[in-house]
Amino acid sequence: MSTIALVTIGQAPRVDISADVLDLLKGHRVIEHGALDDLDADQIAALGPGEGEHTVVSRLRDGSCATMGESRVLPHVQRAIDRAVGEGADTVLLMCTGRLPGLTSTVQLHTAEDLARAAARDLARLSRLGVVVPESSQRGPIRERWLADHGLDVIVVDANPYTASLGELVAAAIVAGAQGADALFLDCVGYSERMAQLMSTATDLPVYTARSLAVSRVLDA
Numbered sequence: 533m534s535t536i537a538l539v540t541i542g543q544a545p546r547v548d549i550s551a552d553v554l555d556l557l558k559g560h561r562v563i564e565h566g567a568l569d570d571l572d573a574d575q576i577a578a579l580g581p582g583e584g585e586h587t588v589v590s591r592l593r594d595g596s597c598a599t600m601g602e603s604r605v606l607p608h609v610q611r612a613i614d615r616a617v618g619e620g621a622d623t624v625l626l627m628c629t630g631r632l633p634g635l636t637s638t639v640q641l642h643t644a645e646d647l648a649r650a651a652a653r654d655l656a657r658l659s660r661l662g663v664v665v666p667e668s669s670q671r672g673p674i675r676e677r678w679l680a681d682h683g684l685d686v687i688v689v690d691a692n693p694y695t696a697s698l699g700e701l702v703a704a705a706i707v708a709g710a711q712g713a714d715a716l717f718l719d720c721v722g723y724s725e726r727m728a729q730l731m732s733t734a735t736d737l738p739v740y741t742a743r744s745l746a747v748s749r750v751l752d753a
Contacts, residue, residue, distance in 0.1 A: 542590030662713025
């Protein structure tokens with residue numbers, strides 16, 4: 533039996549993620565590690581984004597949300613990967629759709645950034661894609677990234693999966709649909725399948741989560 537490590541940029545265990553993906557990972561031993569597992573509140577606060585820095589968000593063990601700068605959390609993510617490998621992981625899946633360059637592993641390392649966006653890119657070639665991100669500050673950079681990397685002009689709206697109400701999440705989906713989106717990609721592993729289903733029901737659009745797209749692709753890799 534192979535061992536797949538789910539590494540989060542927040543704290544493990546991520547019970548919100550495992551509820552959606554464990555069925556997909558049947559037949560594999562699953563372990564979890566988080567970049568912030570050993571940090572206290574002050575240390576986590578110190579990882580907040582600097583001016584102009586790309587922002588990433590994740591869930592903490594107590595259910596609250598942490599907002600961090602991509603470059604500041606990077607060393608902690610690397611240590612979480614190393615811990616996962618030390619525990620016997622054959623494959624590491626980094627459960628974050630932020631761009632975290634320079635990470636290394638002695639076993640297969642996949643990122644939700646690459647896997648989920650590759651799947652979403654394929655969807656976007658068939659329809660006008662709406663992308664839902666956690667923070668309003670991410671809207672411009674994400675739109676520019678899709679345009680630069682894939683030549684695709686996507687519609688970007690925001691609703692934080694960790695702090696927004698279900699009504700606010702649905703409202704963001706409705707805005708994307710009103711702006712012309714034919715399908716929605718939830719561009720953070722914090723968005724659950726339940727959230728996706730509610731958004732789909734409200735808009736009558738197909739809605740895809742980063743967590744399920746990433747796990748499905750890593751199993752096919």
